[in-house]
Amino acid sequence: MLVRSAGGRVLPVDGIHDLGGMQGFGAVGHSPAEPAFQHRWQAVARALMSVVAGAEEASGGEFRHSIERMEPGHYSTSSY
Numbered sequence: 001m002l003v004r005s006a007g008g009r010v011l012p013v014d015g016i017h018d019l020g021g022m023q024g025f026g027a028v029g030h031s032p033a034e035p036a037f038q039h040r041w042q043a044v045a046r047a048l049m050s051v052v053a054g055a056e057e058a059s060g061g062e063f064r065h066s067i068e069r070m071e072p073g074h075y076s077t078s079s080y
Helices: 016-021 040-056 060-068 072-077
Strands: 002-004 010-012
Touching: 016 072
Parallel strands: none
Antiparallel strands: 002 010
């Protein structure tokens, strides 16, 4: 997959972090009754991230960049 940067450059998007846009992995199993967070710590971490990002005026691009610096093996075995 390719994306266009703000400067107009076309960049490949093909890292382990971009599997969501790839075909051939089948449907994602889920239940409509499934909670947004499986554990309380996940909800707390999400809330803290929102507060810190708002206070620091961080962009989504900065957050994505931090995730993309993770090693592929660590990324693929981490929970959200």
